[in-house]
Amino acid sequence: MKNAIKAELRKLLTVRTTYIIVIGCLLITALFAGYIEGVRASVPSLSNPDLLAGESKSAVLFVGLILAFVGLMQLGHEYRYNTVMYSLTSSNKRLKPFFAKAFVVALFSAGMGLFVAFFSPLCTILGLKIGGHVMGPQHFDYMSVILRCTYCVFAYSMYAFILVAIIRSQIGAIVAFLLLPLMGENILAALIKDKVHYLPFSSLQGVVIQGAFKGVSPAQNALVSGLYIIVGLAVGAFLFQRRDAN
Amino acid sequence: MISVKNLSKKYQKKLAVDDLSFSVSTGKVTGFLGPNGAGKSTTMRLMLGLDNDGGSTMFDGKPLQEYPEPSKMVGILLEAKAFHPTRTARRHLRVLAAAGGISDARVDEVLDIVGLKEVANQKPGKFSLGMSQRLGIAAAILGEPKYLLLDEPANGLDPEGIAWLRQFLKDYADRGNAVFVSSHLLSEMALMADNIIVIGKGKLIASTTVDNLISNGGNANVFIRVEGSSKLERRLKSDKIAFEKVNGGLMVSGTTTDELGKLAYDTNVPVLELLTHTASLEEVFLEMTSGAQEYKTVGPESEAKTEEEA
Numbered sequence: 001m002k003n004a005i006k007a008e009l010r011k012l013l014t015v016r017t018t019y020i021i022v023i024g025c026l027l028i029t030a031l032f033a034g035y036i037e038g039v040r041a042s043v044p045s046l047s048n049p050d051l052l053a054g055e056s057k058s059a060v061l062f063v064g065l066i067l068a069f070v071g072l073m074q075l076g077h078e079y080r081y082n083t084v085m086y087s088l089t090s091s092n093k094r095l096k097p098f099f100a101k102a103f104v105v106a107l108f109s110a111g112m113g114l115f116v117a118f119f120s121p122l123c124t125i126l127g128l129k130i131g132g133h134v135m136g137p138q139h140f141d142y143m144s145v146i147l148r149c150t151y152c153v154f155a156y157s158m159y160a161f162i163l164v165a166i167i168r169s170q171i172g173a174i175v176a177f178l179l180l181p182l183m184g185e186n187i188l189a190a191l192i193k194d195k196v197h198y199l200p201f202s203s204l205q206g207v208v209i210q211g212a213f214k215g216v217s218p219a220q221n222a223l224v225s226g227l228y229i230i231v232g233l234a235v236g237a238f239l240f241q242r243r244d245a246n
Numbered sequence: 247m248i249s250v251k252n253l254s255k256k257y258q259k260k261l262a263v264d265d266l267s268f269s270v271s272t273g274k275v276t277g278f279l280g281p282n283g284a285g286k287s288t289t290m291r292l293m294l295g296l297d298n299d300g301g302s303t304m305f306d307g308k309p310l311q312e313y314p315e316p317s318k319m320v321g322i323l324l325e326a327k328a329f330h331p332t333r334t335a336r337r338h339l340r341v342l343a344a345a346g347g348i349s350d351a352r353v354d355e356v357l358d359i360v361g362l363k364e365v366a367n368q369k370p371g372k373f374s375l376g377m378s379q380r381l382g383i384a385a386a387i388l389g390e391p392k393y394l395l396l397d398e399p400a401n402g403l404d405p406e407g408i409a410w411l412r413q414f415l416k417d418y419a420d421r422g423n424a425v426f427v428s429s430h431l432l433s434e435m436a437l438m439a440d441n442i443i444v445i446g447k448g449k450l451i452a453s454t455t456v457d458n459l460i461s462n463g464g465n466a467n468v469f470i471r472v473e474g475s476s477k478l479e480r481r482l483k484s485d486k487i488a489f490e491k492v493n494g495g496l497m498v499s500g501t502t503t504d505e506l507g508k509l510a511y512d513t514n515v516p517v518l519e520l521l522t523h524t525a526s527l528e529e530v531f532l533e534m535t536s537g538a539q540e541y542k543t544v545g546p547e548s549e550a551k552t553e554e555e556a
Contacts, residue, residue: 081327081329086345089320097345
């Protein structure tokens with residue numbers, strides 16, 4: 001398993017896409033949190049005690065979706081470029097490369113979630129200083145922000161990873177990953193109405209945004225999305241084991 | 247030894263590999279031949295466990311998955327362009343080295359062996375097919391495996407590259423390893439392989455040595471060119487010996503140079519040329535697989551007939 005994880009880490013760190021996505025996310029965060037919410041901050045927002053914590057949460061909800069593409073491509077590239085045959089023949093168990101990938105994706109996304117959770121408010125503070133604004137006293141519950149943001153980016157990445165494991169096509173998984181939260185869940189939400197927090201992407205919003213769904217705590221939302229991840233990984237692993245390599 | 251037993255693979259209603267059994271010996275290059283769609287690539291994928299279906303493949307008596315580090319047992323090249331196009335050649339191999347528990351120092355060794363050291367830091371997306379094949383061969387030999395499974399490794403290689411590959415694979419096998427290689431370059435296979443396995447429509451057609459295949463599979467004919475061939479033709483007809491006119495001479499079946507030489511002498515025709523025509527591997531292959539062609543081309547004659555019929 002150690003060899004498989006080492007190989008997956010090398011794969012992650014030796015493709016241009018990883019760096020393009022990370023730099024893109026940081027630039028977007030800097031633009032929104034630093035420039036729009038910092039340099040050009042509106043006067044009412046300066047007195048908001050949740051300004052910085054809100055910045056962390058907004059950032060992960062948005063860039064988490066983009067960072068998830070790294071997870072998607074960690075497996076998607078294998079199918080696209082047919083390198084999956086090397087991964088499978090290097091290992092004595094088929095599931096080793098699958099879980100090594102899932103582990104590396106989880107590690108990367110959690111790390112990025114943590115980084116963005118602090119990078120975003122830092123950009124806001126810097127932007128406020130550049131803009132000559134003074135913000136009011138802030139309430140920033142470090143543990144809560146760390147847990148929610150890290151979990152959110154991790155969960156987005158795992159959703160993307162599971163989709164590509166099931167679909168086995170990079171393009172197909174990208175389309176599905178973009179359509180599911182935008183269209184799929186909106187249609188389902190219209191059908192299930194007050195049980196929207198049971199949907200995978202909606203439940204993640206409930207993890208990050210306090211009180212997003214009435215009567216459902218962030219921990220309960222985390223449990224719902226966690227179940228999706230566990231079941232999704234089990235289905236993905238089963239298919240990875242049973243189906244032909246590509 | 248690789249022992250393949252009862253491999254089979256069905257795609258919906260089509261049987262791609264049908265109860266295929268054969269063995270691949272160490273110390274030898276074994277050629278794997280078959281027409282397009284015969285099931286060669288599928289067989290290789292089944293042998294490696296990449297595709298799932300019936301049958302088993304044992305490497306020295308054990309399935310590949312029972313070896314803790316399979317890439318040190320079997321090296322594969324199933325597709326030349328199987329790499330990420332923007333990951334440099336060196337990094338591509340370092341990824342594979344990490345997965346197989348192989349040292350990074352070996353990466354530079356294999357790059358040197360296949361002649362890609364100069365372009366090791368280039369992105370393989372811009373490589374020619376020949377260079378991609380070399381990178382694939384480098385990946386295959388990375389773990390210094392006992393068994394090499396190569397699918398069409400000579401595709402896209404220049405003549406120098408083909409000659410290098412031939413010698414390399416022969417030397418690799420001579421060191422006690424087994425090389426199992428499929429190719430459409432039959433003349434190349436005749437020079438390279440010791441044993442040949444021929445399949446058609448997923449079934450085994452032949453599994454033998456190259457020499458056996460040629461001597462048993464094709465008819466040895468004798469070519470003769472004489473002055474006044476009509477006299478010899480009449481004699482051959484009266485003796486009921488089959489022949490056909492080719493290249494200004496006669497291709498005679500079912501005889502030897504000695505017999506035909508004497509016959510020409512008896513007939514009193516001066517012999518200008520007399521030689522044994524042994525069937526090439528290509529001729530034998532075409533003869534053996536004539537009934538197992540999945541995809542057949544339509545020649546000009548057939549086209550003309552079709553037009554007339556229309």
